[in-house]
Amino acid sequence: MRNRPTGSQIRVASPVRALAQRFSFLLLVLAAIAMMMVGKVDTLLVEGLRTRATDAVVPILDALSRPVATATGVLDRVGELADLRADNERLRLENARLMQWQQAALRLDAENRSLRALLNYKPDPAATFVTARVVADPGGTFVRSVIVTAGRRDGVRKGQAALAGHGVIGRVVEVGEWSARVLLLTDLNARVPVVLEATRHRAVLSGDNTDQPRLIHLPPDASVAIGERVVTSGSGGLLPAGLPVGIVASVGDQTVKVEPMVDLDRLEHVQIVDYGLAWPLTEGGTRAGELP
Amino acid sequence: MTVGVWHRLDQAGRGLTPITVTVLLVLVGMIPVQVPFYGPATPAFGLAAVYYWAIHRPDLLRPAFAFAVGVMNDLLSGLPLGLTALTYILVYWVVLTQRRFFLGHSFLLLWWGFALVAFGAAVLAWLVFSILSFSIRPMSTVLFQSVMTTALFPVLAWLFIRIHRVFLQRS
Numbered sequence: 001m002r003n004r005p006t007g008s009q010i011r012v013a014s015p016v017r018a019l020a021q022r023f024s025f026l027l028l029v030l031a032a033i034a035m036m037m038v039g040k041v042d043t044l045l046v047e048g049l050r051t052r053a054t055d056a057v058v059p060i061l062d063a064l065s066r067p068v069a070t071a072t073g074v075l076d077r078v079g080e081l082a083d084l085r086a087d088n089e090r091l092r093l094e095n096a097r098l099m100q101w102q103q104a105a106l107r108l109d110a111e112n113r114s115l116r117a118l119l120n121y122k123p124d125p126a127a128t129f130v131t132a133r134v135v136a137d138p139g140g141t142f143v144r145s146v147i148v149t150a151g152r153r154d155g156v157r158k159g160q161a162a163l164a165g166h167g168v169i170g171r172v173v174e175v176g177e178w179s180a181r182v183l184l185l186t187d188l189n190a191r192v193p194v195v196l197e198a199t200r201h202r203a204v205l206s207g208d209n210t211d212q213p214r215l216i217h218l219p220p221d222a223s224v225a226i227g228e229r230v231v232t233s234g235s236g237g238l239l240p241a242g243l244p245v246g247i248v249a250s251v252g253d254q255t256v257k258v259e260p261m262v263d264l265d266r267l268e269h270v271q272i273v274d275y276g277l278a279w280p281l282t283e284g285g286t287r288a289g290e291l292p
Numbered sequence: 293m294t295v296g297v298w299h300r301l302d303q304a305g306r307g308l309t310p311i312t313v314t315v316l317l318v319l320v321g322m323i324p325v326q327v328p329f330y331g332p333a334t335p336a337f338g339l340a341a342v343y344y345w346a347i348h349r350p351d352l353l354r355p356a357f358a359f360a361v362g363v364m365n366d367l368l369s370g371l372p373l374g375l376t377a378l379t380y381i382l383v384y385w386v387v388l389t390q391r392r393f394f395l396g397h398s399f400l401l402l403w404w405g406f407a408l409v410a411f412g413a414a415v416l417a418w419l420v421f422s423i424l425s426f427s428i429r430p431m432s433t434v435l436f437q438s439v440m441t442t443a444l445f446p447v448l449a450w451l452f453i454r455i456h457r458v459f460l461q462r463s
Binding site: 024025028029031032033034035036038039040046049050053054057060061064065068072076134135136137138141142143145146147181183188209265266267268 | 319320321322323324325326333334355356359362363364365367368369370371372373374375377378381382384385417420421424425429430433434437
């Protein structure tokens with residue numbers, strides 16, 4: 001049997017080989033730096049590459065993440081058993097409270113309808129949802145985004161809002177054929193126009209890579225109370241108004257921090273909302289039947 | 293004859309092991325795990341893989357492949373394109389020059405070496421990201437991530453050593 005040398009043995013490299021090796025390393029380092037520059041300048045190109053990469057990898061990630069999701073599901077269920085009685089009591093009380101709210105809502109709905117009929121009011125277009133699974137939560141330290149299993153073929157478009165249960169979690173920033181990237185509220189580059197529900201002050205929710213994004217562009221004389229709800233304001237026409245975003249968590253000297261409605265560390269399924277609004281500024285052009 | 297072909301295929305397959313392990317680890321690192329604070333501090337599995345294979349089988353994990361895996365990581369995670377690629381290449385380069393040192397000594401030294409490498413990679417990433425975003429980012433999360441990865445390194449190294457023995461030891 002031939003005695004094949006393993007790679008662990010130290011090989012004596014000729015001077016030329018060593019020089020070529022050093023040169024190739026330098027070349028790769030320069031290539032990486034060049035890529036960073038290109039990424040800064042031509043974001044469209046990089047975006048195209050990214051969507052292609054996510055499209056290629058999402059099937060694998062989907063398969064890989066199912067065992068983890070199942071395992072966490074099992075652990076969750078075991079944990080739930082422990083709190084069964086307390087949970088039951090809590091849910092009973094909440095149910096009673098919600099039944100009262102339901103009565104109020106029905107009353108208001110009827111009132112709304114009659115008032116609208118009086119004013120000849122045109123209702124908002126109906127919303128359609130695309131539900132998708134979160135298969136990757138990468139980055140983390142500098143970028144907060146998730147990859148979901150819905151893309152152009154499912155009707156997802158750039159700029160659409162992503163919800164999970166109670167509230168907004170972010171916006172779609174890149175769309176592939178069957179995958180999309182959602183930029184979370186907490187990311188550095190996330191900006192969502194919001195309004196404080198009670199006082200109707202307008203502001204912008206800006207992520208800063210911490211768990212609680214801050215409110216910027218708040219009017220200087222605005223008084224903000226802790227616990228106030230923050231909802232989307234619909235300014236700019238990109239996100240519909242009235243979607244719950246979070247609750248004011250702390251009011252400091254310079255900054256107001258908002259706790260998102262949804263726990264962004266435990267995302268499993270998201271609903272991407274298509275309100276049927278016209279998107280004149282996004283790529284992909286108009287869809288069939290839509291006014292230009 | 294057929295034996296020869298199968299044997300060659302087998303060898304080729306085995307040769308791909310380090311690359312496959314590295315790519316799989318990068319992908320596995322992205323899977324959402326429903327543990328609080330896991331998101332911001334996901335261990336850098338890919339870095340550990342590049343470190344290990346650069347020391348033990350650099351002939352099977354060539355610099356170009358380490359670069360490509362870095363690019364893949366950047367594309368998928370939303371980081372600036374080239375950031376992780378640069379990190380991996382520099383780690384590979386540094387580690388390659390110190391290979392002889394690591395091969396001759398105990399596991400603890402390997403671990404210590406990784407601690408230094410992880411810290412260096414964290415500082416590099418922070419520096420580059422700060423430059424690219426024209427602002428000073430907080431260092432805490434990135435340092436915490438490197439600490440987590442260093443803490444998990446023995447588990448990963450155990451995995452690598454097992455794979456190394458099973459797939460690559462026979463010739």
